[in-house]
Amino acid sequence: MLFKSTVGLGVIALSVGLAGCNRPAQETRDEAKETSANVTDATAEAQRKRDAEVSRLNERAADIEREYLAKSQQLATGKKVATKGLLEEVQEDVTNIKQAVASLSTTTENNWWEREEAAMRRTVDDIGSDVKRLAGTVAEPNPVATDTPATAPFTSRRDAFVTATKGRVNTFRRALDPVKANGPREAELKDTKARVEKMADDLDKLAAASADNWWDVSKDRVEAYLDRVEASVKRLDDYKQAAN
Helix, strand or coil: CHHHHHHHHHHHHHHHHHHHHHHHHHHHHHHHHHHHHHHHHHHHHHHHHHHHHHHHHHHHHHHHHHHHHHHHHHHHCCCEECCHHHHHHHHHHHHHHHHHHHHHCCCCCCCHHHHHHHHHHHHHHHHHHHHHHHHCCCCCCCCCCCCCCCCCCHHHHHHHHHHHHHHHHHHHHHHHCCCCCCCHHHHHHHHHHHHHHHHHHHHHHHHCCCHHHHHHHHHHHHHHHHHHHHHHHHHCCCEECCCC
C-alpha cells in the first residue's frame, strides 16, 4: 500500500513538473504571436498613413494644375505676359508633379535612395539648363568622385552625392549673381534663383537624413516640389503687357 501511494505521488509530481515545463514554452509562443500581430498592425497602420499622404498630395497636384490652367487662360488674353522659357518650365513641372506623386506611391525602403538620387539629379540638370540660358555660360565645378559602390554604407553614398551636387549648385549661384533682368524676364530669373536655393536647402536636409527616415525624406521632397511649382505658377502673370 505504501508503495502504491509513493508511486501515485511520483506520477502527480511528474505531471506537475511537466506542466510547469510546458507553461513557459506556451507563454513564449503566445508572446511571439502577440509580438507578430503587433508588428503586422504597426506595418498596416504605417501603410495607411502613407496612402493618406499620397492621396493628399494628389489632391494638391490637381489644385496646382487647375491654377495653372486658369493662369494660362489669363495669359492668352494678352493682358499679362511671361517669357517662353518660364512658360515651358512651368508647363513641364505641372506635368511632372503628378508623376512625382505617382512614383511616391510605389516607393519603398528598398528603392527609395535610388529614386531620391535620380530625381535630384534630374532636377539639378534641369536647373543647370535654365541657368545657362539666362547666364550664357556656367563654369563646371572641379570633378568630385561620386562612383561610390552600391555596397558602401548609405552614409557614404549620401555624402558623396551631396558634396558633388553642392558644387554644381554653387556654380549656379555664381553664374546668376551678375545677371540683370526686367519685365517678364525678371520673373524667370527670380524663378530660377528660387529653384537653385531650394535645391541647396534640399541638399542640406539630405545631408542629415537617415535611411530609417526613408519615407519622410521621400515625401518631403515631393511636397517641396509641389510647393515650388505652385510658387512658379503664381509668378506666371506677374507682369502686365505694356500699353501700345
